């Protein structure tokens with residue numbers, strides 16, 4: 001299995017992910033995406049949006065503000081219940097979540113190795129909402145960076161129903177940043193204080209049969225989506241939440257977990273939120289046919305964009321005898337094609353390669369490299385997961401064809417320059 005250290009090193013070396021504020025020593029729980037990482041993450045979000053919104057008649061999109069009226073969080077129960085139990089080591093005062101026994105045992109062991117025995121303080125509830133102060137005059141308004149993007153959907157429920165043609169069952173989808181004042185961020189980007197979510201709130205009639213049907217449907221759909229983009233089915237599993245670990249709003253919850261180097265870990269949650277949120281915000285729905293008024297139930301699919309990005313990287317990474325390859329699905333790969341002139345000091349080759357580069361950039365992201373020998377350029381593209389490399393050589397000037405080299409097989413074939421953009425668009429499923 002790929003180690004987390006290998007991925008962290010690749011991410012920094014090749015411009016996927018850097019520690020946040022790196023030159024000032026970083027800041028715990030925050031990460032910056034570099035030139036490759038921003039493309040990978042954007043591709044992932046675009047694929048999600050295409051599947052969850054664009055290709056469905058029963059889902060619409062939304063983009064709500066990060067800072068909301070603080071009353072939202074009181075109504076939703078987050079100011080009270082959105083908390084983790086915190087304990088402190090009485091020897092070194094480090095803080096840990098008491099619901100993470102593995103981390104407690106690990107810390108106890110580090111002291112035990114020095115002949116010390118840890119005792120812990122009583123668990124204290126620690127609220128995860130990040131406070132912000134708004135306005136210039138005192139007293140300033142205390143608001144919060146949203147702890148989940150979901151509430152933006154619920155508070156706009158009536159607006160969406162009134163302004164679009166949605167009818168039950170229907171969903172509202174959103175992608176956006178959320179913030180949690182995590183006590184123990186860790187495992188690279190897996191648990192961060194700033195992160196991005198991709199969520200669907202799917203509203204159904206308040207009946208167990210309807211809720212169960214849609215819950216099962218969305219569990220399967222979401223798993224299929226990860227598999228369709230390259231996660232092996234054997235590296236995914238569903239885990240049902242125990243009664244004592246369910247969030248305050250959830251009637252039933254399953255995680256889709258990934259077989260990561262730090263153990264099976266949550267990719268995405270499927271939650272039956274019942275009428276918790278809409279009733280807290282005093283919102284109802286009127287059936288246009290029967291005029292019956294009721295509070296719909298909600299089935300939620302809640303995925304982490306940063307977690308998914310990390311897991312797709314882990315899944316794609318492979319070490320071969322002479323190279324490291326990121327076998328990313330072409331739809332996720334930051335660069336779809338790289339274009340090289342065989343040598344940099346032959347203007348005819350460079351000009352021809354530039355024309356091809358410019359043509360292809362009309363359709364997708366294309367890398368350009370003219371440094372060093374071709375073999376090294378191939379290896380560099382393999383490490384960022386570029387599925388195809390195009391080389392313009394002397395034969396190109398005679399027969400107007402180029403060499404296309406495949407990342408996974410390393411096989412090469414000649415393709416006519418006039419057919420090149422159609423060739424790649426077909427491979428990418430655009431045409």
Ligand SMILES: [Zn+2]
Pocket residue numbers: 089090091092093094107111118
């Ligand atoms: Zn300690």
